[in-house]
Amino acid sequence: MIARVRGVERFADPGERTLAALLLAPAAVLLALIVVYPIGKLVYNAFFDLRLSGGQHAPFVGFDNFASALQDGIFWNAVWVTVSITIISTIGALLVGLALALLANLPYRIQWPVRLALLLPWAMPLAFAGLIFAWFFNTDYGVVNDWLMRIGIAPRSWLLSPGTAYAAVCITLVWKSASFIALILLAGLQMIPRSLYEAAEVDGATRLQQFREVTLPLLVPSIVVALIFRTIAGLQTFDIPYTMTKGGPAHATQTLAMLIHDTTIDYGDIGYGSALAVLMFLLSMVVTALYLRRIQRD
Amino acid sequence: MNTCTRFLTLAAAVVSLAAVPPALADTVLRVFAGGPQQRTDLTRKMFDEYEKSHPGVKINLESGGATSELQRQYLSTVLGAKDSSLDVLILDIINPAQYYAAGWIEPLNGYLGVKDAKAYMSKYLPAYATADVIDGKVVALPDFADAMFLYYRKDLLDKYGVRPPTTWNDLATVSEKIQQGEKNPNLQGLSFQGAPIEGAVCTFLLPYWSQGKDYQKGVKLDKKAAVNGLDMWLGMVDKGVAKKNIAEVKTGDTVNEFMAGHVVFAINWGFAWDLFQTDAKSKVKGNVGVAKLPAMQGGQPVTCIGGWQWSVSAFSKNKAEAAKLVQFMSSPDVSKYLSINGSLLPVYANVYSDPAVLKVNPWYGLALPVVESAKSRPVTERYAEVSDVVRTQTSAALARVQKPEATVDEIDNRLSRAMR
Numbered sequence: 095m096i097a098r099v100r101g102v103e104r105f106a107d108p109g110e111r112t113l114a115a116l117l118l119a120p121a122a123v124l125l126a127l128i129v130v131y132p133i134g135k136l137v138y139n140a141f142f143d144l145r146l147s148g149g150q151h152a153p154f155v156g157f158d159n160f161a162s163a164l165q166d167g168i169f170w171n172a173v174w175v176t177v178s179i180t181i182i183s184t185i186g187a188l189l190v191g192l193a194l195a196l197l198a199n200l201p202y203r204i205q206w207p208v209r210l211a212l213l214l215p216w217a218m219p220l221a222f223a224g225l226i227f228a229w230f231f232n233t234d235y236g237v238v239n240d241w242l243m244r245i246g247i248a249p250r251s252w253l254l255s256p257g258t259a260y261a262a263v264c265i266t267l268v269w270k271s272a273s274f275i276a277l278i279l280l281a282g283l284q285m286i287p288r289s290l291y292e293a294a295e296v297d298g299a300t301r302l303q304q305f306r307e308v309t310l311p312l313l314v315p316s317i318v319v320a321l322i323f324r325t326i327a328g329l330q331t332f333d334i335p336y337t338m339t340k341g342g343p344a345h346a347t348q349t350l351a352m353l354i355h356d357t358t359i360d361y362g363d364i365g366y367g368s369a370l371a372v373l374m375f376l377l378s379m380v381v382t383a384l385y386l387r388r389i390q391r392d
Numbered sequence: 393m394n395t396c397t398r399f400l401t402l403a404a405a406v407v408s409l410a411a412v413p414p415a416l417a418d419t420v421l422r423v424f425a426g427g428p429q430q431r432t433d434l435t436r437k438m439f440d441e442y443e444k445s446h447p448g449v450k451i452n453l454e455s456g457g458a459t460s461e462l463q464r465q466y467l468s469t470v471l472g473a474k475d476s477s478l479d480v481l482i483l484d485i486i487n488p489a490q491y492y493a494a495g496w497i498e499p500l501n502g503y504l505g506v507k508d509a510k511a512y513m514s515k516y517l518p519a520y521a522t523a524d525v526i527d528g529k530v531v532a533l534p535d536f537a538d539a540m541f542l543y544y545r546k547d548l549l550d551k552y553g554v555r556p557p558t559t560w561n562d563l564a565t566v567s568e569k570i571q572q573g574e575k576n577p578n579l580q581g582l583s584f585q586g587a588p589i590e591g592a593v594c595t596f597l598l599p600y601w602s603q604g605k606d607y608q609k610g611v612k613l614d615k616k617a618a619v620n621g622l623d624m625w626l627g628m629v630d631k632g633v634a635k636k637n638i639a640e641v642k643t644g645d646t647v648n649e650f651m652a653g654h655v656v657f658a659i660n661w662g663f664a665w666d667l668f669q670t671d672a673k674s675k676v677k678g679n680v681g682v683a684k685l686p687a688m689q690g691g692q693p694v695t696c697i698g699g700w701q702w703s704v705s706a707f708s709k710n711k712a713e714a715a716k717l718v719q720f721m722s723s724p725d726v727s728k729y730l731s732i733n734g735s736l737l738p739v740y741a742n743v744y745s746d747p748a749v750l751k752v753n754p755w756y757g758l759a760l761p762v763v764e765s766a767k768s769r770p771v772t773e774r775y776a777e778v779s780d781v782v783r784t785q786t787s788a789a790l791a792r793v794q795k796p797e798a799t800v801d802e803i804d805n806r807l808s809r810a811m812r
Contacts, residue, residue, distance in 0.1 A: 146472050146494050233637040251637040254791040342588055343639065344788035359465050361777045362472070362494065 146362030159369035180328030191275030224337030256346035282316025493773035503715035533722035538698035581633035594696035639791035
C-alpha cells in the first residue's frame, strides 16, 4: 500500500530530470520522424540500385553509386558550379548588401520607401526572380539587349553561351540575396551607439576613417551571421538557375541541387540521386563546420 | 438570434452540406488530363457526354503541366508515392514503356477482353501498336495522334513562284530567295525547336532518320549521320535562314512567331494548324500551307511521331470503371470530335477521310501517309534519361557551346547503358 502511494507520488511529482525528459519527448519524437528518419532513409537508399522505372527489385550495390558519382565529370562540374556560384554570389551580395544597408541607415525623414525597397526582392519567391531575369536576358525581347542596342552595342544571346549565362545567374542571385544581407547588416548598424561616432568626430576622424575604425569592426558579428546564412543558401542554389537556364547551355549552370533533382525526379534513379544528395550533405557539413569553428574561436 | 446561435446555425448548415454524398452509388473517377496542348477543354466536353450516358459515374478532371516534361515530373511524384488519388492518366507517347516497367500503369488485356494485343491494336495507326503494347500487354490506348509537319506561308511561296521544298537544301535556297525579296530583317526563313525541350529530341533525330538510320535499344547511334544532321541545322543558322538564337526557341515560340507573320517555314506539331487558322492573334489565317518535312540530300522524308495515350493507374481503386472510360476516350467518335474541334490528328486511318473532318482540316489527305510512316523516338523504360541527354546536348550544339562531333560522342557515351 505504501509502495503504491509512493509510486503515485513519484508520478505526480516527478524529479527534474524525468520532467525534462517527458517535456522534451514530443519534440524529440517529431524531430526523429521528420529529420532523422528521412536522412537515415536517404543514406540507406544510396547503397541500392533503386529506380522508379526498375520495377520492384532493388539490388544492394555497396559504394557503387558513390564510385560512379566520383568518376562522373558532370558531378564534379556541378560541384564546381555550386561552390563557385556560392563564393561569387556571397561576396557580391555582401558588397551590395552593405551598400544598401548603409544607404538605408542614413537619417532620412521618411524611411519606409527605402526599407520597403529592401524587403521586396527578399520577399519575392526565388522562381519568380529567375523567370523575371530570364526575360530581362532574353535575346529577342529582353530589356538588357534593348539597352545595349540603344547605346549602339550589338545584342547577344546571354543565356546561350556558358560565360554570360553563368554571369546572368550570378547577377540574379546577387540581386535576390543582397537585400536579405542588407537587412541583417542594417540591424547591426543600428546597434552601434551614436556616441562612438561623436567621439570619433571630436578626435577629428574623417567619414572614411569612421567607417573603417568604428562601423566595420562593430559590424563584423553581423557580417559573419550574414555570410553563414548566405553560404548555406548558396550551396543549395536551385530555383534561379532552374528557371533561368535549366542548367544550360550544356551543364554550364547546373548546380548540385539541380543534378540531384534531374537524377531523382526526371530519371527516377533514386539510388544514384540519394548518393549525390549524401555527397552534397557532406559538402554542406564541411562548410558549416568551418564557420562554426570560426564562431567558437571568436 | 444572438451571434453565438447564428454562428452555430451556420456551422451546422455547412456541415450538413458537406456531409451530403453525391448520390450513394456514384463512382468518382479522377482523371489527369494534361495541359492546354492536350485540349482539356475538349476532353471535359467528352467527359460530360460520358457522364450523361453513364449515370452513376462522375469524372473529376485535373489539369496541369504546360509541357510533356512538367507532366512527367508531376506524375512521377504522384505514382512514385503509389498514390491512389488518380484513376486515369494521359501520357505522352514516349512514357508508357517507362510507366509500365515501373509498375505504375495497369495492363488492360483483362478489362478489354484482349487475346492478341497486336491484333487488338491493329484498328489504330501502326505507331500505337509499338508504343502502347509491352510484353504482349495493352498498357494504354491512344487519344489523339501527332506528328511534325512543315508549315509554310502559301502567300509568300505563291508570290515568288516556288513550290514547297522537298529537301533541306531546297528549303534553304527558297528561304534565302524569299528573305532577300521581302527585305524584312525580321523575317525568318525557318523556325524549329532548339531549346532543351522534348521537341529538340525530334530536332536531333529528324535529319538522322532521313539518312536511313535508326536509334533504338540495341541499335547503335551512327555518329557520322548524327553529325551530318547537326551540321545541316547549323548550316541553316549560318545562311541566316534560321535565327542565331535558335537554341532558345521552344514549340510555343515557333507557333507565336509563325502566327505573327515573322516566319516563312515552321516545323511544328499537328495541333498548331488549329491555332494558325482560328486563333484571334493569328495574322496568317488562310495563308498557311502544310507539307511533309523535307529530306536530307538523297534521303527519305521522315517525321517524328507523337500523340497522347490514356492509361489506368495501377493504384486506382476503380480500375474496371477507369478502363471503360479509357476505351470510350479512344473510340472513333471521340477521335472524330477532337479532329473537327481541335484539329487533333485522328488515331484511326478512316477518320482522316471523313468528309466532316476534311472540311475543317483539308490537309488531312496529306497527313495520313505522313503519320503512318512516322518514326518513334527510342522506346525504352529509361526514356527520361535518353530525352534529357539528347535535348540538352542538341541545344548546346545549336548554341555552339560545343562542336557537333563532341556532342554526338557525349550522347553516345552517356546513353550507352540506357540504350543497351
